[in-house]
Amino acid sequence: xxxxxxxxxxxxxxxxxxxxxxxxxxxxxxxxxxxxxxxxxxxxxxxxxxxxxxxxxxxxxxxxxxxxxxxxxxxxxxxxxxxxxxxxxxxxxxxxxxxxxxxxxxxxxxxxxxxxxxxxxxxxxxxxxxxxxxxxxxxxxxxxxxxxxxxxxxxxxxxxxxxxxxxxxxxxxxxxxxxxxxxxxxxxxxxxxxxxxxxxxxxxxxxxxxxxxxxxxxxxxxxxxxxxxxxxxxxxxxxxxxxxxxxxxxxxxxxxxxxxxxxxxxxxxxxxxxxxxxxxxxxxxxxxxxxxxxxxxxxxxxxxxxxxxxxxxxxxxxxxxxxxxxxxxxxxxxxxxxxxxxxxxxxxxxxxxxxxxxxx
Numbered sequence: 470x471x472x473x474x475x476x477x478x479x480x481x482x483x484x485x486x487x488x489x490x491x492x493x494x495x496x497x498x499x500x501x502x503x504x505x506x507x508x509x510x511x512x513x514x515x516x517x518x519x520x521x522x523x524x525x526x527x528x529x530x531x532x533x534x535x536x537x538x539x540x541x542x543x544x545x546x547x548x549x550x551x552x553x554x555x556x557x558x559x560x561x562x563x564x565x566x567x568x569x570x571x572x573x574x575x576x577x578x579x580x581x582x583x584x585x586x587x588x589x590x591x592x593x594x595x596x597x598x599x600x601x602x603x604x605x606x607x608x609x610x611x612x613x614x615x616x617x618x619x620x621x622x623x624x625x626x627x628x629x630x631x632x633x634x635x636x637x638x639x640x641x642x643x644x645x646x647x648x649x650x651x652x653x654x655x656x657x658x659x660x661x662x663x664x665x666x667x668x669x670x671x672x673x674x675x676x677x678x679x680x681x682x683x684x685x686x687x688x689x690x691x692x693x694x695x696x697x698x699x700x701x702x703x704x705x706x707x708x709x710x711x712x713x714x715x716x717x718x719x720x721x722x723x724x725x726x727x728x729x730x731x732x733x734x735x736x737x738x739x740x741x742x743x744x745x746x747x748x749x750x751x752x753x754x755x756x757x758x759x760x761x762x763x764x765x766x767x768x769x770x771x772x773x774x775x776x777x778x779x780x781x782x783x784x785x786x787x788x789x790x791x792x793x794x795x796x797x798x799x800x801x802x803x804x805x806x807x808x809x810x811x812x813x814x815x816x817x818x819x820x821x822x823x824x825x826x827x828x829x
Contacts, residue, residue: 477635479516480713482507483625483687487642488703490526493535495555499704500562503640506709507602508566516597518632520605520625521559527551552606559604569601574608580627580738590631622683626690626698630733637691638712639684640703645719646681658721661689688721690737693822695727728820735791736820739778743771743798744788745813752783755790756821760812766805773798781814793818 482503489499507517525544528551529537538544556572563570573592579585593603607624622639629637646655648668658665669682681700688698701718702708711717728736747755751765761781773779774797781790792814794801801813 477515477713479518479632479634480510480636480638481518481520481625481629481632481634482709483520483621483637483639484522484703485621485639485641486522486526488640489521489523493526493530495523495527495530495558497558500558502706503703503709504559504562504566506707508563508568509710510713511568511600511602518593518603518605518628518634519559520621520628521555522606522621524548524552524555524606527555527558555606556604563602569599571596571601571603573603573605575605575624575628576608577740580631580734581740583734583739586631586734586738593632620683622687623690626687626694627738629691629696629698630694630737633730634696636713637687637696637698638709639687639698639700640709641681641684641700642702642704643681644702644705645700646685655719656716658688658719661685661692661721692721692723693728694733694737695723695725697721697723731818732820735778735793735818736822741780741791742773742777743769743779744782745769745779745792745794745801746782746784746786749784752789755781755819758816760816761792761814761819763801763804763807763809763813766801766813769798769802769805771798779814781819788822790819790821792820 484503489496489503507519510517525537525547528534528547528549531550531554532547534547538547552572552574556570560570573589575589579589596603605624605628607621625639626637628634644654646658646665646668647653648655655668666682666685669680669685684700688700691698698721699712699716699718700721701712708717727733745761745766746768747761747765748767751761754765755761767784771779773794775795776793778791778793780788781792782788794814795811796804796813804813
């Protein structure tokens with residue numbers, strides 16, 4: 470079983486608005502804690518990616534808003550005002566540590582489009598070579614409901630996936646995953662089961678959205694990709710360093726076999742454009758690592774084009790896989806249930822979800 474190692478070199482750190490902001494104002498004491506710890510990690514020759522919330526909270530403070538806006542246009546306005554100020558603050562704090570910062574704003578489209586995804590990855594890797602810290606946030610000023618992540622927990626897991634991070638640390642305002650029934654924090658999660666998911670809860674605060682449920686979802690993306698994840702308290706001094714070096718917080722162990730980079734993108738980095746339903750024989754073949762043939766397709770839902778990513782569902786309408794299709798939805802409809810010389814989805818472009826053998 471893979472355990473957490475202090476020597477992990479590339480670390481994605483996620484900081485939520487509930488950690489660095491309270492009463493519609495940024496908490497400079499907490500920000501200094503976090504920047505100081507990240508700087509220490511970078512001075513140990515580690516590469517750190519910071520995924521930060523706080524732009525909307527910062528904008529709310531500047532605009533004099535007491536509660537988080539509910540309309541998308543108001544949220545975008547607050548983000549537009551606050552993002553510049555947030556980056557200015559980070560720049561000044563990291564400058565004291567002789568570290569240069571960079572700003573990267575992302576939307577779902579940057580992950581969904583394979584070329585943009587690879588370009589973002591190359592940009593971040595280039596910043597690493599210059600010893601610059603990438604500071605990433607959702608591009609709230611242009612994001613619409615269709616291309617929003619919804620919360621930065623998920624974004625941080627996707628960024629950890631994109632950058633092939635060795636570890637994802639999610640800084641929260643509590644010490645980790647808490648079991649209300651047992652009245653204790655859970656130190657180690659070997660697998661994210663329905664029991665673990667039942668321990669989560671959602672919150673909606675004046676400056677943030679989400680809660681433990683979104684953090685568990687992010688941990689699942691990370692661990693399914695072969696990346697360990699720790700949830701710990703970002704408000705407490707040195708907890709980020711202690712999480713990495715002493716396993717302080719809740720550690721979620723990764724799957725033993727990490728998915729290949731392209732398969733991680735198929736599984737988590739792209740949005741499904743449609744659904745392909747398969748019979749029991751086809752499902753059995755796919756679980757054994759075979760390609761999807763047209764003869765095993767029973768139905769098609771949605772409209773997609775060649776090379777789009779689609780979900781694969783079994784006869785019980787359970788979503789068990791994702792793949793990059795060779796044909797458009799119209800053609801798959803024409804050849805479903807029939808023999809055809811080419812695969813609908815080649816096994817190299819197919820991922821089985823929630824399966825220990827999905828790295829094949």
